[in-house]
Each structure stands twice: as C-alpha cells, then as structure tokens.
Amino acid sequence: MFKILAINPGSTSTKIALYEDEEGRFTETLSHSAAELSPFATIFSQYAWRQQAIQGVLEKRGIALEELDAFVGRGGLLRPVTSGTYLVGPSMLEQLERAEFGEHASNLGAILAFNLASLQGRPAYIVDPVVVDELLPESRLTGHPRLPKQSIFHALNHKAVARKAAAQLGKPYDQLNLVIAHLGGGISVAAHARGRVVDVNNALNGDGPFSPERSGTLPARALADLCFSGEFTEKEIARMITGQGGVVAYLGVNDMRQVVARIDGGDETALLVYTAMAGQIAKEIGSMATVLRGAVDAVILTGGIAHDRRFVALIGERVGFIAPLLLFPGEEEMEALALGALRVLRGEETAKSYEV
Numbered sequence: 001m002f003k004i005l006a007i008n009p010g011s012t013s014t015k016i017a018l019y020e021d022e023e024g025r026f027t028e029t030l031s032h033s034a035a036e037l038s039p040f041a042t043i044f045s046q047y048a049w050r051q052q053a054i055q056g057v058l059e060k061r062g063i064a065l066e067e068l069d070a071f072v073g074r075g076g077l078l079r080p081v082t083s084g085t086y087l088v089g090p091s092m093l094e095q096l097e098r099a100e101f102g103e104h105a106s107n108l109g110a111i112l113a114f115n116l117a118s119l120q121g122r123p124a125y126i127v128d129p130v131v132v133d134e135l136l137p138e139s140r141l142t143g144h145p146r147l148p149k150q151s152i153f154h155a156l157n158h159k160a161v162a163r164k165a166a167a168q169l170g171k172p173y174d175q176l177n178l179v180i181a182h183l184g185g186g187i188s189v190a191a192h193a194r195g196r197v198v199d200v201n202n203a204l205n206g207d208g209p210f211s212p213e214r215s216g217t218l219p220a221r222a223l224a225d226l227c228f229s230g231e232f233t234e235k236e237i238a239r240m241i242t243g244q245g246g247v248v249a250y251l252g253v254n255d256m257r258q259v260v261a262r263i264d265g266g267d268e269t270a271l272l273v274y275t276a277m278a279g280q281i282a283k284e285i286g287s288m289a290t291v292l293r294g295a296v297d298a299v300i301l302t303g304g305i306a307h308d309r310r311f312v313a314l315i316g317e318r319v320g321f322i323a324p325l326l327l328f329p330g331e332e333e334m335e336a337l338a339l340g341a342l343r344v345l346r347g348e349e350t351a352k353s354y355e356v
Contacts (some may be wrong), residue, residue, distance in 0.1 A: 002345045003067055005116070006337040007054065008074045009108040012037070014050050016057060019338035027334055028057055043103050044096070047111050054112065071117040072341040073109025074333065075129020077102040078354070080151060083132045083159055083197075085340040087351040088114045088124040106130060125351060127340030128156040130204070132197065139199040139291070152204045153188035154303070155197070160336035161302045161328045162192055168326065169297060176297045179288045179322070181281055181315075183305035184331070185254065187211040189281065191288040199291045201284060206241040209280035212254040212305075215245030216280065247273055256305055278311055282318035289322045296323040304330060 001021050008015040012034075017027040030053050040046045058065070075086070076096055086092070088110045096107045110126045117124035132155035140148045158180050165180075166173040174195030181189040187210075188203035201208025201216075210216035218241075227237055240249070248254040250273045251262070262270035289296050299319050301312055306329035316325050343349040 002069045002342055004070050004072060004338045004341050004345075005058075005068050005113075006072050006334045006341075007109055007112050007116075008333055008337065009050065009105045009112065011105045014053065014108075014112075015334065016054055017334040017338065018063065019335075019342070021342060022339065024335065024338070026061065030054070030057065042099070043105055043107060044099065044111070047108055047115070050108060051112055051115055054116065065116065065120050068120070068122060070123050070125065070341045070345055071113040072125045072127060072337045073111070073113035074106045074156065074337065075126035075131070076107030076109055077104050077152075078129055078131050080131050080133035081129065081354065082134060082352075083128050083155065084352045085125050085127045085344050085349060086129075086354050088117075088126060089353070089355045092126075092354045101131070104130075123344075123351075125341045125344065127337050128159045130155055132159075134196040134198060135200070136198045136291075149207070150202050150205070151197070151200060152202050153190060153197070153200045154182040154184070154186070154203060156333050156336050157182055157302060157331050158188070158190055158192070158197065160332040160339075161300055164328060164332070165298055165300055165326055171297075177292045177295050178298055178300055179285050179292070179296055180300040180302065181285055183211075183281070183301060183303035183311075185211060185213050187214070187216075187281060187303075189284040189288055191291040193292055199288060204242060206245075209284050210246035210277055212247045212256060213243055213245065215241045215249070247277065256308060256311070260308065260310070274311070275314060278314035279318065282315050285315070285319045286322065289319075294322075298326050299323050300326045300328060302328040302331070306330070 004019045006017045012032050014030045018025040078095060078101055092110055093114060096111055099107060113124040130152055133151035135151050142149050161180060162173050162178055165178060166176055178192040180192060186203040188200055189208060190197045190200035206215055208216050251259060251270055259270050259274055263274060285299055299322055305311055306327055344351045
C-alpha cells in the first residue's frame with residue numbers, strides 16, 4: 001500500500017489530502033485570509049509559510065513524513081507539456097520560482113511537494129498541469145500570427161473526468177471522442193479526440209464563453225479602443241479580462257449560488273446573465289463538436305457549477321442532439337493528483353522528465 005500526500009494551492013487556500021492507494025483518508029482545506037497573505041510580496045515567497053501550515057496539520061493528525069511514499073502537487077504555469085505525471089526537478093523549480101510563464105498560486109504545488117519530499121528523500125510529482133498542450137496545428141491559429149492560441153485549461157480535472165467517463169462507457173479513453181466542459185470560476189471547453197485534447201479555449205486569459213469572473217471572448221476592436229482610451233491602466237484591463245469580467249462584471253457577484261437566489265427573487269437581469277452564460281457554453285460545446293466532425297461519444301459537464309441542475313438543463317436542451325450528456329459535478333483534482341502518482345509508484349506509467 002502506498003501513502004501519497006496531494007497538495008493543491010489556491011489563491012486563498014491550500015488543500016491537502018492523504019491517499020492510501022486509491023482510498024482517500026482525509027482532505028483538509030487551509031484557508032488563508034487577506035491579512036495573513038498581505039506580508040508576502042510574491043506568491044513564491046509564501047511557500048515556507050504554507051509548508052509550515054501543512055506540516056502542522058500532519059502533526060495534529062499524527063502523520064509522520066517518513067510514513068509517506070510520495071508527494072504530489074498541482075502543476076502550475078510552465079512551458080507547454082504533454083499530458084502525464086512529471087517528476088519535479090531543478091529546471092521546473094527554477095522556472096516556478098521566477099514565475100517565468102506567469103504568477104499563479106498553483107505554481108506552489110510543485111515547490112511544496114518537492115520541499116516536503118526532500119525532507120525524507122521521497123519523490124515529488126505534478127500531474128497534468130494547466131499548460132498541457134496537445135493542440136492540432138490548425139487549432140493554434142487565431143487570425144493573426146502574433147496572437148497564437150495558448151493551451152491553458154483545467155487539464156487535471158478534464159483528464160480525470162475523461163478516464164471516469166471512459167470506464168462508464170466501457171471503452172478506453174484513447175478510443176473515445178468527447179467534448180468536456182469544466183464549469184467553475186473559469187470555464188474550459190475541450191475536444192478530446194482519442195485521448196488527446198486537440199482544441200480548447202484559453203480558460204485563463206480571455207477566450208471562449210464568459211464565466212463567473214472571466215470575460216471570455218470580447219469584440220476585438222472595441223477592446224482595443226478601450227485599451228487606448230486613457231481611461232484604464234494595463235492592469236485594470238487585465239482584471240476586466242480575468243478576475244473582474246463575466247458574471248461579476250454584470251452582477252457584482254461571482255458566486256453562482258447568489259445569482260440563483262437573485263433569479264428566484266425575481267431579478268430579471270440575473271436571469272438574463274445566467275441564461276446568456278449557459279448559451280455561450282453550449283455554443284462552445286457545439287464548436288468543439290465540429291472539431292470532432294460530429295463523431296462525439298459523449299458531452300460531459302464537470303466543475304462546481306455542474307451541481308446546478310437548472311443551469312445544466314439550459315445547456316442540455318441546446319446540446320442534447322450532439323451526443324449523450326454525462327455529468328461529473330464538482331472537481332476530481334485531489335484524487336487525480338494522487339492517482340497520477342500512484343500509477344507511477346506501481347509501475348503502470350513512467351514519470352516524465354521536465355528537465356530539458
């Protein structure tokens with residue numbers, strides 16, 4: 001039996017989970033207040049403080065580091081890679097420390113896993129980071145060579161859900177064509193062609209449907225005019241695209257449960273935004289179905305918003321003609337991290353190297 005600690009850092013929390021083989025023994029979310037995070041100038045500078053908090057939880061639960069066989073962290077912003085489990089090493093750590101490809105809390109996943117693993121000489125891994133890139137060459141073209149599409153999406157949950165769907169459908173993942181939509185604070189919709197994500201919207205930096213806090217695709221010329229209007233700084237424009245776009249821009253809230261409450265209270269604007277977001281997601285699903293030339297085995301909805309049956313129904317009535325609709329609400333990230341490490345420990349998969 002292998003004991004694996006999974007670590008998933010978020011902007012205001014650090015989630016940890018202990019797995020013994022496939023069985024989750026506990027999951028705990030450590031919340032970090034704005035006051036606690038304020039002394040840290042960068043995300044990287046938080047790592048020692050977050051590591052101490054993780055070790056505190058393990059000590060409280062009577063779990064010694066030497067009991068653990070491996071540590072696995074959420075993968076952050078790295079250079080584009082293929083899907084798989086990667087051994088954490090010097091090149092990866094250096095790039096994450098410098099935030100060479102962008103600063104995000106997920107960058108701490110590999111760093112925390114490596115630091116804890118090093119204390120006992122254990123291996124540290126990441127699994128399917130957000131920069132998994134399996135795009136077709138034609139999927140990279142956007143309309144201008146200076147602005148190629150980037151593959152940034154919820155790769156970890158997409159791949160985990162795809163494997164579960166494959167088991168449910170009774171076929172290997174690499175023999176299926178799937179359209180998967182992850183519905184969370186960001187929304188990613190991808191075409192999975194026989195085990196590879198051959199097209200997907202950039203779920204971080206403004207592409208595809210709008211989401212609770214991201215703008216999605218915007219009218220290009222109007223956005224350019226806004227950028228040069230003198231009314232906004234570059235950072236303010238960036239926040240409009242990621243963080244303060246989408247639902248929060250229209251309604252002032254990014255929690256879809258609050259949106260539903262407003263709809264139930266008769267708020268017609270909330271209903272309009274809610275319906276429009278569902279419609280945009282459905283259009284993106286339809287778009288990805290064309291990438292697969294209509295040969296789609298299933299359309300899958302996952303992520304937190306997939307718990308909302310009313311919202312799911314709005315999407316389903318628009319895309320039901322494409323393929324059967326499967327639901328995997330919530331996120332499978334902690335389990336996916338642990339299982340990715342477990343496959344390597346069991347010798348079912350070889351850990352990939354990032355050291356190039």
